Amino acid sequence: MKFLIVTGLSGAGKTSVLRHLEDSGYQCIDNLPPLLLVQAFTLCESVQLDKPVALGVDSRSGALFDAEAVLASIDSGSDSHEVSILFLEADTETLIDRYKETRRDHPLARDGKTLEQAIARERELLQPLRERANYVLSTGGLRAKELCARVDELIDHGENQHALRTEIMSFGYKRGIPRESDLVFDVRFLPNPYYIKDIRAYTGLEAPVRDYVMEKEETRAFLAHLYELVDYLLPLYKREGKRRLMIAIGCTGGAHRSVAISEALCAHLRALGQTVNVTHRDLSLEEASWPFRRTR
16 A cells, blocks of 8 residues: 655645645545554555545644654564655744644644744754655745645655546526536526426436437537536646536426436446546435326
8 A cells, every 4th residue: 555654844844745645536634643653654555545545744732742663663664665755844944824824823832842942843853854854845935736736746746636536516597506516507498398298207327318308419419518618628627736526407397308318428428537426416305395206
């Protein structure tokens, strides 16, 4: 398995990096005491995780933190796992400014220590990890988006920049537009199978309704435009660092036209190698409300 130890100075951006890694497909565990690292390696392997793991380890553990214990755990786990270290740092002035902005206490600012003294002490404690780090990233002057891009360049040579997950959701306007949607397409202009007695008891997942919707000339024209638009937009969203794109497709009830179109778009994107998932928010609710529903 692939493990990434995310460590470094408090205020250098570890939380932002872990959130970014989670969005990029990592299983993330933050503020793990060093003595539990070996158990974490074993646990992740035992449940057969199919994703890389990022572990946040730093001085927030207080008395439980020991840099040498971290290195010992890494050495013991590297025989059977790929373990690397990402160390984040920033200059003292930048860290002081960040703490002033957030008004949070430094984990080592106690027993009368000033913030500057706490930062200096943390540098000393973490130096063994910095010396062994596979990647050292100075975050001073980086905005959040720039920081995430630099992390991608360092740990995956930019591969994470392509980790956009596309979610397609069919819905019925009678129950409202999905709040989480990024793009919304209204397909109520298409002929409605609900008014065709012989097929209205079927859904857009089934051949009678799917064929009825897909055979229409306006459907074929719409899908051509939809495919062209989505194919154009996805690389732009990736370039901007977006990790999840929700495309919502709605009809009146959410069981016929929107379902068929959502499935068609999903098939199109999968054929292009995109990571895509489709859900039908209102299909079961709508089907259950039909007085003419079929007995399965």
